[in-house]
Amino acid sequence: MNRQQFMLAMEIHLRPMEPQERAELLADYDQHFELGLREGRLEEEIARELGQPEEIAKEALGERYDMYTPGTDAFYAPTYREMRSPRNSARATRNFFTAVGLLFLNLMLGIPIGLTLWSVWLTLASLSLLVLAPVAAVVDFVFLGQLEKPEIFVAIGAFGVGICFAIASKYVFRAFKNTTLQYIQWNKNTMKGDVSA
Template sequence: MNRLQFMNRMKEGLSPLEAQERAELLSDYEQHFEMGLSEGKSEKEIAVELGNPEDLIKEALGDRYFQDRKNLSQDRVHDEEQTTYNKSPQGSPSFPKETSNQRTTSRFLRATGLVFLNLLLALPILATIWALWVSLAGISISGILAPALAILDFIFVQKQVVLPELFVSLVFFGIGILVGIFALWLMKRIGRWTAGYFKWNQTVLKEKEN
């Protein structure tokens, strides 16, 4: 199932909800697809991660899901008995309607979990990665400035050109250029990872419990 098929099914299934609530849920699913695509996942993989649309619709509608199915059946088959729609199949899970207090509690628990995850694991790792990048940037800048420092040394200290020192400074200059190119590439990658992680935090805080 691709993105269009998934979203069309969710729009159709969530039609009994209030317009604002339906729009919020659809926006959450759209954000899942956007974030997954930015991480290189396919639309099919993202749809599988989100879960079966029917299960998601059941969760969102609660009792209204079964009432909606009953009304559809009555429109199609007027003479068929509708008692089977008022009972859950044996062994199948029930989907109670989520109350406002339950949603608030769920969001509080997710927020608490994210705080501990960020403080104990994510933020220290990100800080370490960025510190390593700063070190690389420092090495690059030092290497690039090496010839200039050598020339200053020749002018004000040595009073002559020292070929070995000049050669070494040029070597460090080349290394500084290469390290700088790598540091720029790495900065873009780390920046995307950092932005993606904080966007994932926002998505987790907004999404409904499965």
């Protein structure tokens, strides 16, 4: 239970109390959170240390404490329902089928197409290694002692082609990275049920 949940539960359980008295008591508990957070502690840890809101309310109200739980008493029910998120089985079912559908979509299309695109980039990146052709020509000259004119021209040409592939692979990498991140975000939004994204 975090700070907001704890304070809302306290407010609900302390409704039979006079407004001024309730405000003072809530301010005291809010102050506990402030001090704990300044000490670097987590909200959940502070809430655990303070105890259960129902028990605190029972002790503070004494005879005024209502035996009914806030979920069943008409006096508490509207706000208590706001505090507790309703369990929605339809949403769980929708999430399950959405996850299954996304799994099949990704296995049949997303992953194969993604791997194909990234293999194109890998090919371009590996072709950019042609920039090392002059190094190979120099090594050939040093160890074999011969360097012919056609070999020099081929090395210079391969160097230029390698630079072109390096530049192309840079732009292709950016495009594929953005496409991949957008696809992953679309999967997340679909799972959340955000169809507008």
